[in-house]
Amino acid sequence: MAAAEAPLTGLAWVATPEAAPAGWTAITVTVEGAAANLGKGFGHKGGGYLCVSTGGAQAVPGAVVTDVQVLSDRSPQPAGYTRIPEFPEPRTGLSRKKRLYVKLLPPDTAETAVLDVKLSSKSKALPLYMRIGEIGNFAIWCKKGPVLQSSPQPVPKPRTISAGLKQLSLQPPDSDQKSPAARCSIKRASQHESLYDTSNIYGLSAMDGVPFTLHPKFESKLSSGSTVSRPAILADLTVKSLADIEKEYDYAFIVERTAAARLPPSVC
Secondary structure: OOOOOOOOOEEEEEOOHHHOOOOEEEEOEOOOOOEOOOHHHHOOOOOOEEEEEOOOOOOOOOOEEEEEEEEEOOOOOOOOOEEOOEEOOOOOOOOOOEEEEEEEEOOOOOOEEEEEEEEEEOOOOOOOOEEEEEEOOEEEEEEEEEOOOOOOOOOOOOOOOOHHHHHOOOOOOOHHHOOHHHHHHHHHHHHHHHHOOOOOHHHOOOOOOOOOOOOHHHHOOOOOOOOOOHHHHHHOOOOOOHHHHHHHOOOOOHHHHHHHHOOOOOOO
C-alpha cells in the first residue's frame, strides 16, 4: 500500500529556483518536460516560478492549503483566501494580469487539502488533477485528497476495586484506621521478626519448634495461693544465653548422615 501524500503547506512565487527558501521547492519544468518559467506574466524581465512547501516551511504555522484560485487582477480577493507570497521579497509595484490565492486551514478542521500542483501546456489534460486556471502559456493543475486526522492516544479507564478484592489484599490497612491493640501487636511482631530472620535456613534458631514447659519445681511457687515474692522466684532461675541454648540442643544429624551414606546391598 502506497504511503499517503502529505498536503501542501504553502504556495508562493519565486524569482529564480535558487531564491526558494529552505523547505520550499520550485516547479522548474512542466509535465511535458519544458521549462516552467512563467515569463512576462510574472512581471519580471527574467521570468519567475511557482514553488510549493510540503511541511519543511509553512506560509501560516500549523495550516495546510485546502484550495487554490487563479483570478484576474481586477477580481476582488475571495473571503477566507490569502494572496500567495513572493520570494525573495514582495514587489507590489509590478503589474500582473493574474493573481493566485490560497485558502489555509488547520489540519484538524480540514477535510480535504491540496496534495500537488503541476504546470502543463494549455492543451494538456492531467488525470486525477483539477484545472484551476491559466497563467501566460501554462495551465495550472492541482490534486486534492483527504487529510489524515491523527487519532488521539487511548486513555485507560480507571479500575475500581470491589470490597471483596480489598479484603484479599496483602497490604495492611491504613495506619489511621488501626486500633491501639493492633498497632502494638504489629510492633511486637516486627521486633520478633528482627530477632529471628527465617528468610533462609541459616537464620533459624535452635529453639525454633521446641515446645516450652515450665519445670515442676517452679509450679508450686507460682501457684495462686503462694506468697513468695517475684524477686525470690527470679533468683532461683538460671539465665542462659542464646549460644548456651544452641550448644545444649545442638544436633549434628550424624546417625542420619551415616545411614544416608551407606551403600545399598548389591543385587545378585
